[in-house]
Amino acid sequence: MPISAIASAREILTRLHDVMASRHTAQAKLNAVVDIIGEALESEVCSIYLLREGLLELFATRGLAQDAVHVTKLAMGEGLVGIIAANVETLNLDEAAAHPDFAYRPETGEERFHSFAGVPIIRKEQAVGVLAVQHADPRRYEDVEIEALQTVAMVLSELIANAGLVDSTGATTARPQSTAAMRIGGFKLVDGMAAGVAVYHQPRISIEHTVAEDTEAERHRVYAAFDKMREQIDRMSNQAEFGVGGEHEEVLATYKMFAYDEGWSRRINEAIDSGLTAEAAIERVQQRTRMRMREIDDPLLRDRMHDLEDLSNRLIRIVSGQLGTAAQLGLRQDSILIARNLGPAELLEYDRRRLKGVVLEEGSLTAHVTIVARAMGVPVLGRVRGVRREVAEGDRLLLDVGEQSLHIRPNAAMEEAFEAKQLITQKRRAAFAKLKAEPPVTRDGQRITLMVNAGLRDDVAALDLTGADGIGLFRTEFQFLVSATLPQRERQQRLYKDVLDAAGDRPVTFRTVDVGGDKSLPYLNHDEEGEEENPAMGWRALRLALDRDGLMKAQARALIEAAAGKTLNVMFPMVSEPWEFEEARALFEAQRAWLAARNRKLPADIRYGAMLEVPALAEVLDMLLPKLDFLSIGTNDLTQFLFAADRAHPKLAMRYDWLSPSILRFVRRVARQCHEANVPVAVCGEMGGRPLEAMALVGLGIERLSITPAAVGPVKAMIRSLDRAALAEQLSVLLAAPPSSLRDSLMAWAGQNGVELV
Template identity: 80%
Template sequence: MPVSAAASAREILVRLHDVMAARTTAQAKLNQVVQIIGDATASEVCSIYLLREGVLELFATQGLDQAAVHVTRLAMGEGLVGTIAEESEPLNLDEAASHPDFAYRPETGEDKFHSFAGVPIIRRERAVGVLCVQHVEPRRYADVEIEALQTVAMVLAELIANADLIDGATSASRPAPQAPMRIEGLKLVDGMARGLAVFHQPRITIEHTVAEDTEAERHRVYAAFDRMREQIERMSAQAEFGMGGEHEEVLQTYKMFAYDEGWSRRINEAIDSGLTAEAAIERVQQRTRTRMRQIDDPLLAERMHDLEDLANRLLRIVSGQMGTAAQMGLRQDSILIARNLGPAELLEYDRRRLKGVILEEGSLTAHVTIVARAMGVPVLGRVRDVRRLVSEGDLLLLDVTAGTVFARPTPAIEESFEAKLSLSQKRRASFAALRELPPTTLDGKRITLMVNAGLRDDVAALDLTGADGIGLFRTEFQFLVSATLPQRERQQRLYRDVLDAAGQRPVIFRTVDIGGDKVLPYLRDDSGSEENPAMGWRALRLALERGGLMKAQARALIEAAAGRTLNVMFPMVSEPWEYEEARALFEAQHAWLAQRGRKLPSDIRYGAMLEVPALAEMLDVLLPRLDFLSVGTNDLTQFLFAADRANPKLAERYDWLSPSILRFLSRIVGPARAHGVDLAVCGEMGGRALEAMALIGIGIDRLSITPAAVGPIKAMIRSLDHAKLTHDVPAMLATPPRDLRATLAAWAADHQVELN
């Protein structure tokens, strides 16, 4: 058995070097390759399958029947070989026939071989073949042997591509350049933009994979690391976001990866195996992509994306191919296209020319999304195959609000887009004109409109929208973008900055809502993954268990609010005792700080979030102890309907204007009012005009919504007759119509309520 993956791979690569340099046919080279690999791994079979015409064809083998070469063919996903290619993952089996995807091919004569190991041959991020070994005796190949096979497969990809043995991209797969196309994606950062398509970077082609001098390759990598770190430090120092915010912490996390010794060590190990500097970086990058496919945790996946972003940068430096669109400079209004993008890469672009970003990947929690939002750049993500469907220089009309991008639009499409853009700008201007006007109904009822926030810069929305305050400040954002647990002083600084920026307007801080589907890599639960994380060990449940975490946050909030009113709210309270325990923890920290002569808040107001339906049955116990109550309609609705809000198949069951939702909420209004407790809705429901109208109709007069929704909701409120609405909506709920949404929309139209 090989002593190490590097030694095993190096032994094979040294022998392969001469084979690849020889002036023989590609087939002759492959025949020699399978012999070398079979001998080095002590395997009785070594075979190479290559992708031709969309099918995996046996191209070379040692140990199987030679008559099967160019005869045995497997579709993607068929058999063990097809499974490896389709999933781009290795397989290592001591008994091949026991695998559910095993497919026997009698012409190969492989029935006597039991063990099987195979790895994908990957080129340009797709599997173009499979390298596999087999053995008569049942045995699992050692991890170092699998690692060696993967390294060898990477070198094979170069040989195979140079010999033109694999499928190439056909021109037929690309739409005609002049054909207009509408492409859909995921809304990441809202907005509209027009510009020409610019590809972030050309694909780096690695010309040489086998090293002549490993020490020389190592020095090349060291020099590239030094240069990359200088670039990251320079960009971090030059980034401008006004008053700062969580995006700065994103860059700190990014810098942490740039200095990660584990990453540089893995690249060195790949060089030890006989790879060039470029090939070693690519080899480690392939491992990263494999790990990313195995990660269910979106936060950890985003960390891996950051690492891949740095690997791309390092690869460009070491290869001398630094020509990204950012370095070349944007010459006109541009829409940037990339598979994925790191935060530092986005910061390299000229903000005056960069009008939007389209990503093949991307997510709402990605670091680049946070930075783009701070920069005010619209981003559309999960746009599948966009780099194939769009050509450099194509005119693009990006409408993230609609979740679409038009490529090569017709004049009619352009005219429609420009009209929508103009209307959007006019509407924004009209909403801006409402900034100084109160959200008061036609008959004089004042509605409180607040905004939801989570970043330091979000506080600027108070002045931009004229909102009454921050009804929900999500403190977990600081935890989600940090590589380590934020220290109390850092938390305190953020909370103080937010309060300073808000001035006399109230800010309601929600204690950390982490856990469940918001797992932090530095705060793991040893009990394993949860099947239903939304209803799992998260929010207040987790915080009460980890008292140190909550104590640190309590002290940070109390000290930050010195001399001011502190509004603190506990998320996902299921029973009154949870609220009491959390409040007692805060009061104990308050007393501890008072004993030490620290400056304290002038008042602390305590509230709870009603997201768990069970809490509604205990309000008579809880309300006397509350100063305010906020309804989180996002979680509440999915719990009431047992309908996962992220599941598209259940979208129709997740309707905020269902009579059951409004009836449930209306039963809370009376008791809260009777106890003098402020009642607000702080979920997405309140940010939609028709839904907000219904909420006001059942007696809710406090809404906390996204900043972008303040203008439209204020316009709706100022067109309402509150007395008429609060009379008619309860009547509708008493005998619900078949389609309450349609009935409410008709009521709004009849009473000239502004809903657009």
């Protein structure tokens, strides 16, 4: 049994170096490799499967039947070997046959072996084979053995690529077969429109030599590269041109923390100790990070690990002496950047005069690059699958993030339509800007309160830009999500005070932290039950905050002290039963009493509200309303709970309509109860930011909307053209006997009654 991963890997690599330098055939070398690995790990079986003609073929084995070599073949995704290759993941099983994807191949004679461990052999970020070991006794292989296998797999990648044994993976930036105009879709990350030529962010750096001749020399190369990389990061952070004091500064601080992380540099050093070159050691640690990313369901933690990948790419470029990015080579014309993913510092390297937009194969709303791009004003379209297959360097691109589309090699008609839309958009913006000082009052005299949703300090600027009445939802969790550690109370307090000061006399409603479930914090320890199968309906929001009341107490004190002398509006998310609201309010009141006893300056008033997202709360609303100062309906979560449909599921995203009888009847019932109890009720969420949906909400009796800043102009224009009483009467008819499409009926009514819908 090996005593350490370093010793195991070094022993194997030393022997592999001799094998690779020999004049033997590729097959003979592979035969020698499985013997070396099997002996070093004291494993009865060691096998190498390589991808050829689309199938994973058994190329060499020690321990299985030799007659099976070049006979046993598995499709990608078939059997344990196929799963490893398809998912680019590691498997470590004490009983292989118990795995649901186990596929028995009688010609191999493997029935007497129980334990199984396998790692992918990776070339250009794709699996080109699998290295597997097996043992007769049921046992899991130790971490040191798995790490040794992963290191060896990396060296094998070089050997088999040089021998031409596997299918060619091809360059991801090669010109596509088609040169015709086409459109592909994506996911809106940062709204906007842009035109320019396609520029690839980073061609892949190919590592040619993996086994080190001089370990100390490789270590010094890495040390020098780390110093240079950290200088670059510090310089970029200091020279960032966009405003000060925003959450993007916290993003960059977190990013810098990764750059100085001793654990990361230690892992690279350990890989060098095992016998790898500097480039191979960085790539080895990067591969491990990628595999971990594939195993992580939490999108937020996965986003943080993208920052580490960004730094790894930068470090490899420095240590290899290759510039490698379009930013360092310089943009020569208006450009749209194409990348699998980006780190925030990589985006900051680009010339903002010529960088017009970004298209990502991956990306998410909470990724650091999205936050920084928003601060820079650069439109970003994410989750554009296959973009690197369809777009060639230099292709003309039209990016319309609002329409969630990318037009590739557009024809004259597409260009003309795009330019016309840009012109219309500019004119609409100008028209909406003129409405900024006008009140959102319906034609029959009903004043509607229009608020904005926010989560960043800089978002408060939207109040002046849009003329909104205030902030109806400030998502306090954003500060937690972009931080590497739990934000201290003082830091929270500074943010809340800055927001209140910037808002002036306009109200701000702070939603207490909504984390957990699918918004997991890596620094917050979770229960030991493991990953949640239904995170949106799991241990999150108020449930988590009440269980971890230290988190909520710190936030309560920060909010109370920040609002000294002002009115503090606090809203609790995901309230399911009245006792949860009462417990949360009692916690806040206890903190107010604690501060009062110490003669701290307190808010002039604290108003407490709840978010209605869980349908069960509507059934006990009569019990809760007497205790509420206000209620807010969160339509995003409410919709998925009412329909039992995950809103992030691609097959369900467009299946259920907000303008359905079930949603509208539910909202009408809640609005009526609130009006009868004289409790203000608002809707916050995407539904209220769409003019047609907002029209329906106003007709149902909703008088307060909290929406994205970009939606304020279009919704205000709709309100000012609407006769609310006439719509309320029409909705009563439609909801009593709903037509097949309420959406079509409401669109028709709006057209007939001159309602402005943009």
